[in-house]
Amino acid sequence: MALKLHGLPLSTCTGRVLTIFHEKSLDFELVPVNLPAGEHKQPAFLAKNPFGQIPVLEDGDLTLFESRAITAYVAEKFKDTGADLIRHNNLKEAALVKVWTEAESQNFNPAISAIVFQYLVAPMYGMTPDQAVIDANLEKLAKVLDVYEARLSSTKYLAGDFYSLADLNHLPYTHYFMKTPWASLVNERPHVKAWWEDISSRPAFKKVAEVMTIGQK
Ligand code: GS8
Numbered sequence: 001m002a003l004k005l006h007g008l009p010l011s012t013c014t015g016r017v018l019t020i021f022h023e024k025s026l027d028f029e030l031v032p033v034n035l036p037a038g039e040h041k042q043p044a045f046l047a048k049n050p051f052g053q054i055p056v057l058e059d060g061d062l063t064l065f066e067s068r069a070i071t072a073y074v075a076e077k078f079k080d081t082g083a084d085l086i087r088h089n090n091l092k093e094a095a096l097v098k099v100w101t102e103a104e105s106q107n108f109n110p111a112i113s114a115i116v117f118q119y120l121v122a123p124m125y126g127m128t129p130d131q132a133v134i135d136a137n138l139e140k141l142a143k144v145l146d147v148y149e150a151r152l153s154s155t156k157y158l159a160g161d162f163y164s165l166a167d168l169n170h171l172p173y174t175h176y177f178m179k180t181p182w183a184s185l186v187n188e189r190p191h192v193k194a195w196w197e198d199i200s201s202r203p204a205f206k207k208v209a210e211v212m213t214i215g216q217k
Pocket of ligand 1: 040053055067
């Protein structure tokens with residue numbers, strides 16, 4: 001049975017999961033969720049994710065939410081298909097993948113997601129972006145990117161000289177961030193810029209980026 005993903009192509013967290021599906025060349029079905037109609041807050045959807053958010057993966061009788069838990073599951077289940085994104089044959093490399101996967105969710109994501117939300121998503125809902133929130137998070141993101149710049153000056157990718165789940169999880173939010181006036185935060189750090197250009201040009205992500213069109217002129 002094909003993997004069934006409930007989500008929307010525009011959504012960053014859905015995009016994270018779609019990226020790993022393409023990376024592993026998997027068959028899947030994308031089931032659209034009508035967010036404007038509040039479908040994700042209805043009992044049928046809440047039975048799949050009690051937090052009422054997309055995405056949700058159904059793999060046979062297994063139902064998962066939280067996009068990073070889903071990408072980790074897919075990376076593990078299909079570790080021998082396509083690139084090994086979790087370095088399962090090397091304890092130390094596998095541990096570093098976990099470290100940088102955590103760095104994305106704990107350090108990078110809170111700052112970048114706040115900026116993307118304020119600048120690109122809030123206007124879609126008729127809200128005015130809060131510049132004070134943007135400024136505070138730009139300052140936080142700059143500090144995180146300084147750490148990344150130092151790291152990427154000694155390794156090609158975050159966990160080492162290999163593309164991994166840690167890099168993959170960064171793709172969707174960075175894609176939208178690069179459409180904001182503050183893309184220079186990435187571009188002015190040469191190692192971060194080279195890393196971004198490398199990971200965003202992978203064929204698997206290019207397919208996802210094509211349909212992540214918020215903010216497209
Ligand atoms: C966040 C999911 C999320 O924010 C994850 O899966 O990684 N930590 C979770 N989903 C948003 C769409 S952004 O891609 C969502 O469902 N928003 C609607 C809502 O919260 O009501």
